[in-house]
Amino acid sequence: MKPRSLALLLPSSLAIDASDLRSKTAKIGQIARAASVFRADRIIIYRDPDLDETELIERILNYAETPQYLRKRLIPLADDLRYAGTIPPLRTPHHPLDAEKIEIGDIRVGVVIRVHENGSWVDIGSKRSAFLNVSIQKGERVNVQVTSNKPLKAVPVDDDEIAGYWGYSVMSAGTLSEALTSTPAPTHAQGLRIATSRYGESIDADLLRKIGEDSWSGDVLVVFGAPHKGISEIMDEEKRREGGGEKEKGAKSFISEFDYTLNVIPDQGTATVRLEEAVVATLAILNLSFH
Amino acid sequence: MKPRSLALLLPSSLAIDASDLRSKTAKIGQIARAASVFRADRIIIYRDPDLDETELIERILNYAETPQYLRKRLIPLADDLRYAGTIPPLRTPHHPLDAEKIEIGDIRVGVVIRVHENGSWVDIGSKRSAFLNVSIQKGERVNVQVTSNKPLKAVPVDDDEIAGYWGYSVMSAGTLSEALTSTPAPTHAQGLRIATSRYGESIDADLLRKIGEDSWSGDVLVVFGAPHKGISEIMDEEKRREGGGEKEKGAKSFISEFDYTLNVIPDQGTATVRLEEAVVATLAILNLSFH
Numbered sequence: 001m002k003p004r005s006l007a008l009l010l011p012s013s014l015a016i017d018a019s020d021l022r023s024k025t026a027k028i029g030q031i032a033r034a035a036s037v038f039r040a041d042r043i044i045i046y047r048d049p050d051l052d053e054t055e056l057i058e059r060i061l062n063y064a065e066t067p068q069y070l071r072k073r074l075i076p077l078a079d080d081l082r083y084a085g086t087i088p089p090l091r092t093p094h095h096p097l098d099a100e101k102i103e104i105g106d107i108r109v110g111v112v113i114r115v116h117e118n119g120s121w122v123d124i125g126s127k128r129s130a131f132l133n134v135s136i137q138k139g140e141r142v143n144v145q146v147t148s149n150k151p152l153k154a155v156p157v158d159d160d161e162i163a164g165y166w167g168y169s170v171m172s173a174g175t176l177s178e179a180l181t182s183t184p185a186p187t188h189a190q191g192l193r194i195a196t197s198r199y200g201e202s203i204d205a206d207l208l209r210k211i212g213e214d215s216w217s218g219d220v221l222v223v224f225g226a227p228h229k230g231i232s233e234i235m236d237e238e239k240r241r242e243g244g245g246e247k248e249k250g251a252k253s254f255i256s257e258f259d260y261t262l263n264v265i266p267d268q269g270t271a272t273v274r275l276e277e278a279v280v281a282t283l284a285i286l287n288l289s290f291h
Numbered sequence: 292m293k294p295r296s297l298a299l300l301l302p303s304s305l306a307i308d309a310s311d312l313r314s315k316t317a318k319i320g321q322i323a324r325a326a327s328v329f330r331a332d333r334i335i336i337y338r339d340p341d342l343d344e345t346e347l348i349e350r351i352l353n354y355a356e357t358p359q360y361l362r363k364r365l366i367p368l369a370d371d372l373r374y375a376g377t378i379p380p381l382r383t384p385h386h387p388l389d390a391e392k393i394e395i396g397d398i399r400v401g402v403v404i405r406v407h408e409n410g411s412w413v414d415i416g417s418k419r420s421a422f423l424n425v426s427i428q429k430g431e432r433v434n435v436q437v438t439s440n441k442p443l444k445a446v447p448v449d450d451d452e453i454a455g456y457w458g459y460s461v462m463s464a465g466t467l468s469e470a471l472t473s474t475p476a477p478t479h480a481q482g483l484r485i486a487t488s489r490y491g492e493s494i495d496a497d498l499l500r501k502i503g504e505d506s507w508s509g510d511v512l513v514v515f516g517a518p519h520k521g522i523s524e525i526m527d528e529e530k531r532r533e534g535g536g537e538k539e540k541g542a543k544s545f546i547s548e549f550d551y552t553l554n555v556i557p558d559q560g561t562a563t564v565r566l567e568e569a570v571v572a573t574l575a576i577l578n579l580s581f582h
Binding site (some may be wrong): 017022023026033034036037038039086088090091092165202203204205206208209211214264266267268270271272273275277280281282283285287288290291 | 308314319324325327329330348377379381382383456483493494495496497499500503555556557558559560561563564565568571572573575576578579581582
């Protein structure tokens with residue numbers, strides 16, 4: 001029961017337990033890898049006032065997601081990308097191993113490098129640029145399909161024409177509540193909102209099957225808390241800051257915001273599970289629901 | 292259905308895709324963490340002639356598993372432990388956060404530092420050493436339970452008296468076949484042998500339940516291939532080196548060696564799944580079978 005889309009919600013403090021840029025980069029890189037292995041198409045960073053590294057996280061996630069041949073064009077030089085080169089390659093279909101090898105029908109991520117009144121030239125990783133039959137703004141990232149090799153020509157393709165996993169987009173939100181508001185409501189018809197918590201319901205084979213049925217062709221949203229505080233605490237804090245809430249209200253709204261609150265690691269052997277471990281474990285388990 | 296024990300079999304080439312000691316250490320550290328989160332009690336490194344880093348892997352795994360307060364006593368200084376300090380702490384019950392805080396009934400890992408004719412003194416992480424009522428060889432690692440605080444006294448405890456997860460032991464084997472020979476045979480009565488392979492059977496809720504029933508109170512063995520070649524290739528090579536085998540034999544014996552050959556990441560979004568990702572994903576999923 002494949003979901004139509006899979007979004008991860010992660011806090012801006014996700015690397016609060018990493019002491020230096022190198023280990024922050026490694027942690028964010030592991031999340032980029034996990035998102036790709038399990039075909040997440042959106043990552044939303046919600047702001048945690050304890051540590052707002054939204055920009056760093058977005059930058060590193062975007063770096064990892066951008067095909068290698070387009071990084072020079074799309075990723076501005078930044079000091080905090082110093083260790084981004086140590087992130088293992090994603091090896092997704094939109095990151096070809098040999099970008100120079102192009103066949104008719106290939107789908108590629110490209111960037112418009114020159115615009116003409118009846119077309120554009122697009123860098124798709126070859127020394128030769130591809131001629132696109134439409135005018136698109138210079139610098140724009142665009143998915144294209146190769147229609148001719150000599151000369152190199154391509155046409156734009158829509159997302160739904162692309163069969164393979166095509167990377168994720170990165171967004172940010174002021175608060176977790178805001179991130180939830182901008183995503184489908186928790187009714188099974190429109191999608192599924194899943195919170196992760198060690199105090200949640202332990203997942204088992206029956207629950208896996210139920211989630212699979214509920215997620216059918218909808219948008220699935222998986223929310224993770226921060227290394228130093230869980231989702232319910234984060235939502236309580238947000239309610240308090242808004243000033244709207246007695247404590248009770250916060251706890252109640254926490255429950256009603258989600259279809260499932262899952263503990264995906266029953267009987268964990270360690271006092272804490274690291275976020276990057278929780279992301280892989282959660283997505284590995286949910287992936288079974290979706291197949 | 293909790294298994295009696297959970298062993299991971301990993302190749303000596305597991306870090307072949309890591310270019311330097313720092314990233315090898317990070318990779319091995321992630322495996323140490325995953326083993327602990329999912330309560331593996333044995334890790335067996337089998338030799339892959341392509342790259343034999345058994346010693347490095349054992350050293351780093353043992354470093355991570357040893358309570359911090361005993362590392363100086365138990366882990367000889369080694370240049371290849373240069374980055375071992377960057378591995379996140381395991382936070383298992385046998386790694387107390389504050390080793391100085393001791394209560395009667397506490398179970399601790401200790402090391403014998405002085406022997407007496409009617410007892411031994413054991414370092415259990417406190418400035419004061421604990422008196423143990425039996426003579427044990429100096430330098431030995433021993434699990435003890437505190438029976439008195441002033442003076443500090445303890446008695447040895449058996450593994451089966453320890454309720455919490457108590458770390459893993461590390462072993463090595465000349466070949467994968469040898470590692471399998473020294474572990475329970477693939478009959479459900481004695482235990483379960485699980486191979487991981489992207490060409491294996493895709494795991495789902497029914498299979499999860501079945502594995503749970505089969506693993507009941509037995510020894511579960513989970514085998515991983517190398518980053519650059521899978522288990523069946525490794526076993527074929529071993530057969531050829533032994534000289535015993537036509538190719539057919541190898542393939543056949545591969546199947547008969549295991550109760551299950553599982554693909555735990557159906558429809559993976561990336562061309563390859565890294566070993567450290569596969570370990571977390573596999574153990575997260577099997578953990579559901581065990582509960």
